[in-house]
Amino acid sequence: MNDRPAARPADLVARLRATVRSGGTRPLARRTEQLGRLRALLTENAGALTDALAADLGKSAQESMRTEIDFVVREIDHTLAHLDAWLRPEPAPVPARLAGARARTQYDPLGVVLVIAPWNYPVQLLLAPVAGALAAGNTVVAKPSELAPATSAVLARLIPAYFAPDVVAVVEGGVPETTALLAERFDHVFYTGNGTVGRVVARAAAEHLTPVTLELGGKSPAFVDADADLAVVAERLVAGKFLNAGQTCVAPDYVLTDPGTARALEPLLAAAVEARYGADPAVSPAYSRIVDERHFDRLTALLGSGRTVVGGAHDRAGRYIAPTVLADVAPDSPVMREEIFGPILPIVEVPDLDAAIDFVNDRDKPLALYVFSGSAETRDRVAAETSSGGLGLGLPLAHLTVSDLPFGGVGESGTGSYHGRYSIEAFSHRKAVLEVPLG
Numbered sequence: 506m507n508d509r510p511a512a513r514p515a516d517l518v519a520r521l522r523a524t525v526r527s528g529g530t531r532p533l534a535r536r537t538e539q540l541g542r543l544r545a546l547l548t549e550n551a552g553a554l555t556d557a558l559a560a561d562l563g564k565s566a567q568e569s570m571r572t573e574i575d576f577v578v579r580e581i582d583h584t585l586a587h588l589d590a591w592l593r594p595e596p597a598p599v600p601a602r603l604a605g606a607r608a609r610t611q612y613d614p615l616g617v618v619l620v621i622a623p624w625n626y627p628v629q630l631l632l633a634p635v636a637g638a639l640a641a642g643n644t645v646v647a648k649p650s651e652l653a654p655a656t657s658a659v660l661a662r663l664i665p666a667y668f669a670p671d672v673v674a675v676v677e678g679g680v681p682e683t684t685a686l687l688a689e690r691f692d693h694v695f696y697t698g699n700g701t702v703g704r705v706v707a708r709a710a711a712e713h714l715t716p717v718t719l720e721l722g723g724k725s726p727a728f729v730d731a732d733a734d735l736a737v738v739a740e741r742l743v744a745g746k747f748l749n750a751g752q753t754c755v756a757p758d759y760v761l762t763d764p765g766t767a768r769a770l771e772p773l774l775a776a777a778v779e780a781r782y783g784a785d786p787a788v789s790p791a792y793s794r795i796v797d798e799r800h801f802d803r804l805t806a807l808l809g810s811g812r813t814v815v816g817g818a819h820d821r822a823g824r825y826i827a828p829t830v831l832a833d834v835a836p837d838s839p840v841m842r843e844e845i846f847g848p849i850l851p852i853v854e855v856p857d858l859d860a861a862i863d864f865v866n867d868r869d870k871p872l873a874l875y876v877f878s879g880s881a882e883t884r885d886r887v888a889a890e891t892s893s894g895g896l897g898l899g900l901p902l903a904h905l906t907v908s909d910l911p912f913g914g915v916g917e918s919g920t921g922s923y924h925g926r927y928s929i930e931a932f933s934h935r936k937a938v939l940e941v942p943l944g
């Protein structure tokens with residue numbers, strides 16, 4: 506916490522709105538300057554940030570650099586390289602009856618943006634949206650997650666050290682503080698987290714007709730075709746699933762495959778876990794911990810949902826749950842009723858591709874859907890016949906690292922998207938301008 510007395514939310518928003526109204530955030534040079542400050546915050550304080558992430562989630566420094574700090578730095582660098590081109594007004598053709606007129610679209614900043622972040626990637630998921638909001642010429646209130654308290658405290662110390670208080674403000678806290686913020690009129694609210702709170706956020710924003718981006722979660726399936734190279738599939742599933750101990754919004758939630766492939770996959774998944782984390786993942790420096798006891802208890806209650814192929818060990822005091830694969834999992838078992846968001850990978854059997862597609866379409870639209878298949882026809886069928894926030898063919902998680910792809914959900918997994926130029930779309934108003942000569 507910094508020592509300054511906390512400003513009332515209304516005063517905070519008024520101060521940030523005055524900056525936008527002054528026009529100061531609009532010039533390209535001011536936007537790139539703010540992005541440079543954010544870049545410096547990350548690169549000059551990588552040690553403090555990785556220490557905080559280790560305290561909150563047991564993340565290794567290497568993983569924190571890759572998935573949090575360098576991730577946002579790359580996003581900033583990509584934006585700095587292209588922002589000028591992205592912001593250029595786009596001419597539009599005019600109909601014959603308006604011959605002589607000129608039409609264009611231009612991006613206007615929305616104004617004051619509220620970014621509410623979750624605990625699982627507490628640096629990336631706060632600062633990547635902040636980068637987008639600043640690139641689009643807005644001012645920002647950043648609200649880190651109280652469930653990652655060490656990271657929240659470091660960010661609350663660093664943000665005021667790098668940003669003027671009338672450009673980016675940070676507000677720490679949980680439900681009461683966020684509720685108080687949401688009572689104010691923002692020009693955009695960007696929320697990452699679960700769907701229950703997403704509804705709370707959307708309702709509060711609706712009072713002011715404030716647009717929202719909701720980056721939510723859900724169960725992201727991984728369909729494995731019988732023709733796939735199963736050793737490669739196992740290695741990639743394990744890498745994607747057990748990163749950050751499964752606490753990744755786009756982690757493969759469960760495997761969907763036919764019975765024969767399931768049997769063949771089981772020992773390969775066990776071998777891939779051992780290859781990545783050793784015989785005892787509890788002593789692996791690369792393996793994270795569960796964020797708190799509530800989530801630990803929720804997750805250990807799911808361990809009985811199937812036959813344990815590998816893992817199952819857990820230790821409440823250390824918030825440790827081993828990377829676990831469960832086979833023979835019934836579609837209505839507890840582990841299949843909610844997003845797992847932890848290191849448990851159930852294998853659910855379906856007879857064939859048609860049944861897999863039906864299985865996906867019978868449920869909420871996922872944030873990500875993964876397909877491992879050597880058949881272009883199979884990949885094309887899944888792409889055409891299902892709806893998901895993103896589709897990963899052959900490799901989990903990686904689509905969200907491509908800055909030129911929009912990242913977001915659909916239906917229950919969210920609304921809106923960001924990253925790269927899609928952040929400019931998310932945090933700007935695309936204004937229609939028609940110029941008709943007077944003479």
Ligand code: NAD
Nearest residue numbers: 622623624649650679680683698699702720721722723754
């Ligand atoms: P969380 O508990 O940290 O909550 C997220 C934020 O909501 C926090 O800042 C918290 O203070 C705030 N909050 C909580 N209750 C609130 C209330 N009643 N009113 C207002 N604000 C409130 O994080 P979480 O929700 O446990 O995060 C996990 C979920 O987020 C999973 O479903 C995951 O899939 C999803 N997620 C999605 C993405 C994505 O990019 N789509 C990324 C990460 C996580």
